[in-house]
Amino acid sequence: MSVLIYAENAGGKFKKSVFEAVSYARAIADQNNTTLTAVSIGNVDTAELAALGKYGANKVLNVSGDKLKNFVNQAYASVIAEAAKSEGSDIVVLSNTFSGRGLAPRVGVKLEAGVADSSVALPVQDGGTFKVKKTAFSGKAFATVELTSAIKVISLVPNSYKVVETGEIAEVVDFKAETKDSDFKAMIKDIVRASDKVSLPDAEIVVSGGRGMKGPENWGLIEELASILGAATACSKPVSDAGWRPHSEHVGQTGIAVSPNLYIAVGISGAIQHLAGVSSSKVIVVINKDPEAPFFKVADYGIVGDAFEVLPQLIAAVKQYKASA
Amino acid sequence: MKILVCVSNVPDTTTKITFTDNNTQFNTNGVQFILNPYDEIALARAIELTDGGKGTVTVINVGEANTDATIRKALAIGATDAVRVNAKPHDAWFVAYQIAQYVKANPFDLILTGRESIDYNGSKVAGMLGELLDLPSVSIIKKLEAGDSEATVEREIEGGKEVLTIPYPFVAGAAEGVAEPKIPNMRGIMAARTKPLTVIEPAEVKTLSEIVSYETPAPRGQVTLVSATDTAKLVELLHAEARVI
Ligand SMILES: Cc1cc2nc3c(=O)[nH]c(=O)nc-3n(C[C@H](O)[C@H](O)[C@H](O)COP(=O)(O)OP(=O)(O)OC[C@H]3O[C@@H](n4cnc5c(N)ncnc54)[C@H](O)[C@@H]3O)c2cc1C
Ligand SMILES: Nc1ncnc2c1ncn2[C@@H]1O[C@H](COP(=O)(O)O)[C@@H](O)[C@H]1O
Numbered sequence: 430m431s432v433l434i435y436a437e438n439a440g441g442k443f444k445k446s447v448f449e450a451v452s453y454a455r456a457i458a459d460q461n462n463t464t465l466t467a468v469s470i471g472n473v474d475t476a477e478l479a480a481l482g483k484y485g486a487n488k489v490l491n492v493s494g495d496k497l498k499n500f501v502n503q504a505y506a507s508v509i510a511e512a513a514k515s516e517g518s519d520i521v522v523l524s525n526t527f528s529g530r531g532l533a534p535r536v537g538v539k540l541e542a543g544v545a546d547s548s549v550a551l552p553v554q555d556g557g558t559f560k561v562k563k564t565a566f567s568g569k570a571f572a573t574v575e576l577t578s579a580i581k582v583i584s585l586v587p588n589s590y591k592v593v594e595t596g597e598i599a600e601v602v603d604f605k606a607e608t609k610d611s612d613f614k615a616m617i618k619d620i621v622r623a624s625d626k627v628s629l630p631d632a633e634i635v636v637s638g639g640r641g642m643k644g645p646e647n648w649g650l651i652e653e654l655a656s657i658l659g660a661a662t663a664c665s666k667p668v669s670d671a672g673w674r675p676h677s678e679h680v681g682q683t684g685i686a687v688s689p690n691l692y693i694a695v696g697i698s699g700a701i702q703h704l705a706g707v708s709s710s711k712v713i714v715v716i717n718k719d720p721e722a723p724f725f726k727v728a729d730y731g732i733v734g735d736a737f738e739v740l741p742q743l744i745a746a747v748k749q750y751k752a753s754a
Numbered sequence: 755m756k757i758l759v760c761v762s763n764v765p766d767t768t769t770k771i772t773f774t775d776n777n778t779q780f781n782t783n784g785v786q787f788i789l790n791p792y793d794e795i796a797l798a799r800a801i802e803l804t805d806g807g808k809g810t811v812t813v814i815n816v817g818e819a820n821t822d823a824t825i826r827k828a829l830a831i832g833a834t835d836a837v838r839v840n841a842k843p844h845d846a847w848f849v850a851y852q853i854a855q856y857v858k859a860n861p862f863d864l865i866l867t868g869r870e871s872i873d874y875n876g877s878k879v880a881g882m883l884g885e886l887l888d889l890p891s892v893s894i895i896k897k898l899e900a901g902d903s904e905a906t907v908e909r910e911i912e913g914g915k916e917v918l919t920i921p922y923p924f925v926a927g928a929a930e931g932v933a934e935p936k937i938p939n940m941r942g943i944m945a946a947r948t949k950p951l952t953v954i955e956p957a958e959v960k961t962l963s964e965i966v967s968y969e970t971p972a973p974r975g976q977v978t979l980v981s982a983t984d985t986a987k988l989v990e991l992l993h994a995e996a997r998v999i
Contacts, residue, residue, distance in 0.1 A: 439912065500916075502881075503890055527910050531893040534846065534881030543847070543962035546876040560966060567872050569771040571969050578962040615890040615924070618906070619917040628913030634998070658999065669930070676896065676930040677910055682767050682872055683791050683930070691998040702767045708971055712996045714988070715977070725977050730991060734982025743985040750989045750999070 432458040433518035435509050436467045436481055436489075437528055440622070443477060446524045446587035446631050448484050453590040454522040455485025456551055457583075461520075466490060468512040468604065470497050470505050475601050482599025484592065490516075490604035496613065499620070500528050504612035506535035511606035513540060513580070525584040526630065533584040543576035549589040549688075549709075552581075567682040567705040587631050588688045589709075629678060632661030634691045635710070637680060639665040639703075641696020641717065641736055645673035650740040651695065657747050663687065665697050681706035696736045699724025716740070755809035755900070755922075757800040758862040760853055760879060761793040761828050762843070762871045763821040773968045780873075780968065789824045792868025794831070794935040796928035800866055801832040801936065803900050809863075810834040814856060816841055816849045822951070829946035830938035836949065841956035846874065850882030851959045857887055863922040864905070869894040869929040880927040890924040896931035 434454035436447045451467060458465040467486040469478055471493065478489045492508050509532060513521050521536060523529040525547050537544035545552075545561035549571065553560045558575055561583055565572040629635065636655040638648065648662075655662045662678060669679040680687050682705035692710035697703060699715070699722055707713070708727060715728040718735050725731050732739055765771070766786040774781045789797075800811040813828040815821050816839040825836045839852040857865065865887075870877040877893050884891025896915065897908035904921040910929070920926075938946070980988045992999045 444912075502892065503884070506881075506885070526912060527894060530877040531881055531891065534850075534876075534878040534893075535885040535891065537847070537878075537962075538850075538882050538885035541960070541962070543845075544876070544878060545963070546878055565874060565968065566765070566769075566771045567767075567875055569769075569970070570773075571971070572874075572965050573967045573969075575964045575966045576962065577964060578960075611888060615892070615918050615920045617916060617918055620911070620914065621916075622911070622914035626913060630912055677915075679930065686875075691992065691996070701770070705767075712992070712998045713974070714992070727974055728977045729974060729996065730988060731977045731979050732982050732985070732988060733979065739982050739985065742983070743988065746985040746989045747999075749986070750993065754993075 430461065431463050431516050431518045432461070432465045432520045432522065433513050433516055434465060434467045434486065434522045435532065436469045437524055437526060438469060438471050438473045441471070441473050441477070443481070444631060445592065446526060448592040449587065449590045450522055450524045450585050451481055451484035451486055452593040453551065453585050455593070455595060457520055457522065458485070460554055464488070466516045466518065467599070468492065468509060470508055472498055478601045479598045482596045483594050485595045486599045489599045489601045491601050492604050492606055499617050501613055501615060502531040502535065503615065504608045506532050506539065507608050507612050508606040509536050510539035512604060519580050521580070521582045523582070523584045525586045529584050533582055537582045540580040540582065541578060542580035542582045543578040544582040545574050545576055546584050547586050548583050549586050552583070564686065564709065568686045568708055569705050586688060588633065627659060627661040629661040629663055629685055629687060632687070632689050634658045634660035635663050635687055635689045636660045636693045636695070637663035637665070637697060638668060638695050639697030640667050647737070648674065650744070654693070654740060654744050654747065657744065657751060665703050694724055695740065697724060698722050699727065755804060755864060756862045757804060757809060757811045758857065758865045759793065759797045759800050759811060759813045759833065760865070760867040761797065761813050761815050761824065762790045762868070763787050763815065763817055763824040764790045764871055764873045767791070767872065771970065777967050777969060787824060789827050790868050790871050791935070792870060792928055795930065795932050796866035796868055797828055797831055797833065798936045799898055799928060799933035802933060812837060814839070814853055816843045816852045818842055825951060826946050827938065829949045829951070830942040831936050832942060834949070836951040838951060838953050839956050840953050844961065845963050846876045846878035846882060847962050848959060850879045850886060852956050854883055854886035855957045856954070861923065865923065865925045867925065867927045869927040877927065880925050884925040890920050892918065892920070892926045894929050895926045896929055898926065898928070898932050
C-alpha cells in the first residue's frame with residue numbers, strides 16, 4: 430500500500446496547487462502509516478522534481494520524453510494508472526485543475542476506483558470506511574462521499590488545503606510507462622498562455638466586476654486593483670454574456686467556482702447563482718451602491734458607494750499600504 | 755454525423771438547497787427540475803452541426819420516469835430521438851457505465867456531455883465514458899468546429915487555452931462559448947410529443963461510491979461596513995483583522 434500524487438507542471442514548473450496536493454497526500458499517507466510517491470509527466474528538471482520532497486513526497490517518478498512533453502489526457506491517464514500499479518498505490522491524489530478534471534475520471538475507471546472529485550478536506554477513515562467531503566450543488570452545499578472501492582481516487586480543489594513543509598529533498602527516479610497508440614489520437618495544435626496574468630482558478634485574491642461597472646471600457650479600474658493586489662480578475666455572467674469580458678472569467682453556478690482567500694465583488698448584486706460559485710471564498714468584500722444588494726448578506730466587509738468613486742480611492746489606499754509594507 | 759448528447763435532470767439554478775432525513779437526502783420538495791444548463795449548450799451545438807439533414811442527434815438520460823419532462827424539452831429543442839436508461843443515477847460511474855453500454859451497441863461519431871452537472875459537479879461522466887469506450891475525451895471545451903474526419907476543439911487551461919484536433923469518435927464536455935442555448939418553439943414542442951423516446955433497462959454494475967451525508971456551508975457573520983470615503987480603513991481591516999493581504 431502507498432499513496433500516489435500526480436504533480437502537474439505548468440511549463441516545467443510546479444504551482445502552489447501542486448504543493449497543496451502533495452501536502453494533502455502526505456497527510457493521507459501519514460493517516461495510513463505509508464509512503465508517498467509523486468509522479469510527474471513532461472519535462473521538468475531534477476531540482477524542481479526533488480523539491481517535492483519538501484512537501485512530503487518520499488520519491489518522485491519522472492516520466493519524460495517527446496511524446497509526453499505536452500498534456501494528452503488519455504496518455505497521461507495511462508501513465509498515472511501504470512505508476513499506481515507499479516507502486517501498489519491504493520490512494521491516488523490529483524489537483525482539481527482543468528487537466529485534473531480530465532484525468533481523475535479516466536484514472537478512476539482504469540483502476541476500478543471510486544472517484545471523489547472536488548474534495549475540500551482530508552478523508553475521514555474509521556471502521557474500515559473512507560469518506561471524503563466534496564463540494565456539491567455548485568458550491569451551495571457539501572457532500573460526504575464514501576469510496577467503497579479497493580482503490581480510491583481523490584481530486585483536491587486548489588486553495589482548500591494549506592501547504593505544509595515537512596520533508597527534504599526527494600529521490601528522483603525515471604519511470605517508463607506503457608502507453609498505446611490510441612492514447613495519442615488527440616493532437617495539440619496550439620497552446621496560448623497569458624503569462625502576465627494570475628490565473629483565476631489558482632488565485633488567492635480575486636477582483637470581480639458586475640453589471641454595475643457599466644461597460645468594458647471601465648475594466649481598467651478592476652484590472653488595476655487586481656494587479657496591485659496580485660489578484661486574478663473575474664466577472665458575473667451577464668458581463669461575459671455581453672462580451673465585456675471573456676467567458677473564462679465568469680464565476681458562479683454556471684461558471685468557474687473559486688475559493689480564494691479574498692474575493693472582492695464590485696457592482697455585483699449577489700444573485701444566488703453568482704453566490705454559488707464564490708461562497709467558499711474565505712473573506713468576501715462587497716462594493717455596491719445599493720445598500721439592499723443581497724451580496725451584503727454574505728459579505729464580511731462592505732462599502733456602500735459608487736464604484737467609480739470608491740475604486741480609485743481603494744486603489745490609492747492599497748498602493749499606499751503596499752508602499753509602507 | 756450521428757451525435758449523442760448526454761443530458762441530466764438537475765434542480766433549477768434558483769433552488770435553495772436543503773436536506774432531509776438527517777441530512778442524508780436532498781430535499782426535492784417544491785424544487786423545479788431543469789435540463790442541465792451545460793447540456794443545453796451541448797445540445798444546441800449538436801443541432802447546429804446536424805442542421806439541414808446533415809445528421810441526427812440522440813439524447814440519452816439515466817434517470818427514472820420523472821425525468822421525461824426534461825427529455826421532452828431536449829426533443830422540443832430539436833433532438834431527433836431519445837433514450838432513457840430506467841434507473842436512479844447513483845453516481846457518475848454508474849451513469850457513464852450505462853451510457854457506455856448503450857454506445858457499444860449503438861455507435862456514434864461524436865458524444866457530447868455538459869462540462870458538469872450543476873448538482874454533482876463532478877465533470878466526471880465525459881472522462882469515464884471516454885475511458886470505458888477507449889476514446890479520446892476532453893472534459894471542458896469552449897469551442898467545437900467539426901471537419902469531415904476530425905474536429906477542432908478549444909479547451910480551457912489555467913490562464914490560457916489549448917487548441918486540439920481529434921478524430922471522430924470522441925467525447926467532449928461542452929461549456930460556455932460552444933453554442934448559445936436554444937429555446938424550444940411551439941412547433942418543436944408539438945413535434946416532441948411524437949418523437950421516439952425509448953426506455954431501456956440498466957446493466958448490472960459494481961458500486962464504487964456512496965453519498966453518505968450532506969451539509970450546507972456555515973453562515974457568515976454580520977458584514978462590517980466601511981465608509982465609502984475611508985477606503986484606507988478597509989485596507990487596514992483586510993490586513994490586520996482578516997489577514998488576507
Ligand atoms: C440558469 C442561470 C444560471 C446563471 N448562472 C450564473 C453564474 O454562474 N454567475 C453569475 O454571476 N450569474 C449567473 N446567473 C445570472 C444571475 O441570476 C444574475 O442575473 C447575475 O449574477 C447578475 O449579475 P450582476 O450582479 O453583474 O448584475 P445586476 O444584477 O444587474 O447587478 C448590478 C449591481 O451593480 C450595482 N451597481 C450599479 N451601478 C453601480 C455603481 N456605479 N457602483 C456600485 N454598484 C453599482 C447595482 O446596485 C446592482 O446590485 C445565472 C442565471 C440563470 C438563469
Ligand atoms: N443521469 C445522467 N444521465 C445522462 N447524462 C448525465 C447524467 N448525469 C450527468 N450526465 C452528463 O454528464 C455531464 C457531467 O456530469 P457530472 O460528471 O455529474 O458533472 C453532464 O453535463 C451530462 O451531460
